[in-house]
Amino acid sequence: MKPVFQTLRLLRQGQWVNVPDVPPSRTLLQVLREDLNLTGTKEGCAGGDCGACTVMVGQACGDQLELKAINSCIRPALALDGQAVWTVEDLKTDEGLHPAQEAMVRCHGSQCGFCTPGFVMSLAVLHENQGQAVTREQAQEQLSGNLCRCTGYRPILDAAVMMKSLPVSSTQPLIDQTKTLSFLKQGPCVGRQSVNKTRYHLPTSLPDLLTLRATLPQAQLIAGATDVGLWITKQHQRFDEVIDLSRVTELLRVEDYPHHVAIGAAVPLAQAFAVLAQQRPVLTNFFSRFAGLQVRNAGTLGGNIANGSPIGDSMPLLIALGAHVVLMRMHQGQVQHREVPLEDLYTGYKQNILRADEVLAWVKVPKPKPGESLRAYKISKRFEDDISAVCVAIKLELQDSVVISASVGAGGVAATPQRAVQTQAVLQGQVWSSTLAQAAGLAMQAEFSPLSDLRASADYRSQILARLWQRFWLESQGTPHLDLSDLHTLQSLSNITQAAL
Numbered sequence: 001m002k003p004v005f006q007t008l009r010l011l012r013q014g015q016w017v018n019v020p021d022v023p024p025s026r027t028l029l030q031v032l033r034e035d036l037n038l039t040g041t042k043e044g045c046a047g048g049d050c051g052a053c054t055v056m057v058g059q060a061c062g063d064q065l066e067l068k069a070i071n072s073c074i075r076p077a078l079a080l081d082g083q084a085v086w087t088v089e090d091l092k093t094d095e096g097l098h099p100a101q102e103a104m105v106r107c108h109g110s111q112c113g114f115c116t117p118g119f120v121m122s123l124a125v126l127h128e129n130q131g132q133a134v135t136r137e138q139a140q141e142q143l144s145g146n147l148c149r150c151t152g153y154r155p156i157l158d159a160a161v162m163m164k165s166l167p168v169s170s171t172q173p174l175i176d177q178t179k180t181l182s183f184l185k186q187g188p189c190v191g192r193q194s195v196n197k198t199r200y201h202l203p204t205s206l207p208d209l210l211t212l213r214a215t216l217p218q219a220q221l222i223a224g225a226t227d228v229g230l231w232i233t234k235q236h237q238r239f240d241e242v243i244d245l246s247r248v249t250e251l252l253r254v255e256d257y258p259h260h261v262a263i264g265a266a267v268p269l270a271q272a273f274a275v276l277a278q279q280r281p282v283l284t285n286f287f288s289r290f291a292g293l294q295v296r297n298a299g300t301l302g303g304n305i306a307n308g309s310p311i312g313d314s315m316p317l318l319i320a321l322g323a324h325v326v327l328m329r330m331h332q333g334q335v336q337h338r339e340v341p342l343e344d345l346y347t348g349y350k351q352n353i354l355r356a357d358e359v360l361a362w363v364k365v366p367k368p369k370p371g372e373s374l375r376a377y378k379i380s381k382r383f384e385d386d387i388s389a390v391c392v393a394i395k396l397e398l399q400d401s402v403v404i405s406a407s408v409g410a411g412g413v414a415a416t417p418q419r420a421v422q423t424q425a426v427l428q429g430q431v432w433s434s435t436l437a438q439a440a441g442l443a444m445q446a447e448f449s450p451l452s453d454l455r456a457s458a459d460y461r462s463q464i465l466a467r468l469w470q471r472f473w474l475e476s477q478g479t480p481h482l483d484l485s486d487l488h489t490l491q492s493l494s495n496i497t498q499a500a501l
């Protein structure tokens, strides 16, 4: 029997556009380029790395229009059903170029031009979202998922800073917020196909999600598709049926409790990280090193945890913070849940205890306690948009210089993210000193036997484990947080070097 595919509806330039017969695994980039002939959006890596395929998406979020940059190459098109999408073709008006484009022209921000539509879309999102002038640091953050191989970043960052000073056409704004919002709110998207024809399910409530999961355990579960999208583009997997949980209202919430915060599994990484960084500002830099902004806008904390990569970045941190996960399912018409410490979720390489009818629903993260000393270290070849060779998170609670509680998470050292149980035991009840930090480093080296791969050798990884304890000791003693990734630090270092010359 010929499969029945769904019609995708996108809001484009104030009008609903229908794309018939879209298979569940067709990407947004394929739809834009091949079905809608919008070839301004480019395919570079087809893996979420380069940002050439960046588009701006808009969804109604209460009475606000939320605009984000995402990679269209790894997002199933049907995930965007009923949402607004702007591509580089939409920026220019009769009155001239969009400030993001004009600034790129004036600053000579493009050479071969292949990456340029992606940069321009990331800049356009920044321009539309931000009222005031753009700083270089904000521009760098916004462009963290865009790579350019020939122009160099200086002129592009100049363009980002310049764009707010350029005139905007007042007669034809790129986004008519009110009109777009009202279209989106009446939008014809979710659940409009009859259930037996639907192959890409976008449930909007938790009971609906759990019921679908129970009745269709063979369907591919997707959240932001920043892992699953690569199975489509790189491994050529095709899914007959998909359950996409990115619209489940309950799972899009962050709930604040006296002793912990509960983050819904559909909350995008960027939002989850903002919540965690607000409680523990020391983590801000660590979070900005997770992929690029487009991936953090689409990917979820739940997806990172459920995917269970041994080099995933959030798990070592969440293990150190003592996070628990809540798993839910619909069983005989009743919602059931169970809660486990995060490290107990994993049973082997990318294997976990989730049953076929279960979903990971919540991540519960304890709030900071007085006396907490915390650091998370990601060791990778590039600052951003790169995968860890090793990731270590250390949380000590000290009372009168005695370690009353030690909690240590590690990634890149075994087949699953790990709690460093033996290392914690070495620290417990001891006076915090450089000797103890050294002992902890040696204990961690003894506890794990990392492998060699293309990112790092086993020996390098092992040495790093001890070195990070040395760094943690120095930082705990007030040595400035010397982080070469920090622009201000780089600036002051370069000033010191220049003064010395």
Ligand SMILES: Cc1cc2nc3c(=O)[nH]c(=O)nc-3n(C[C@H](O)[C@H](O)[C@H](O)COP(=O)(O)OP(=O)(O)OC[C@H]3O[C@@H](n4cnc5c(N)ncnc54)[C@H](O)[C@@H]3O)c2cc1C
Binding pocket: 047, 048, 049, 220, 221, 222, 223, 224, 225, 226, 227, 228, 229, 230, 245, 265, 266, 269, 289, 290, 291, 292, 295, 298, 299, 300, 301, 302, 303, 304, 305, 306, 307, 311, 312, 313, 314, 354, 358, 359, 360, 361, 385, 386, 387, 388
């Ligand atoms: C360019 C690029 C850079 C990246 N950089 C990093 C990085 O620096 N650090 C890092 O850790 N990761 C990185 N990743 C990996 C990825 O972005 C993260 O793992 C992300 O958090 C996955 O979330 P998602 O919502 O996109 O998951 P999806 O791709 O939608 O799903 C991933 C897996 O989890 C399952 N799943 C998702 N949600 C649930 C749920 N609620 N319950 C049960 N199962 C679920 C899916 O079935 C699937 O098996 C990168 C990816 C790309 C493309």
Ligand code: FES
Binding pocket: 042, 043, 044, 045, 046, 047, 048, 049, 050, 051, 052, 053, 054, 071, 072, 073, 074
């Ligand atoms: S084509 Fe490279 S991120 Fe999409």
Ligand code: FES
Binding pocket: 109, 110, 111, 112, 113, 114, 115, 116, 147, 148, 149, 150, 151
């Ligand atoms: S202009 Fe050529 S890759 Fe950026």
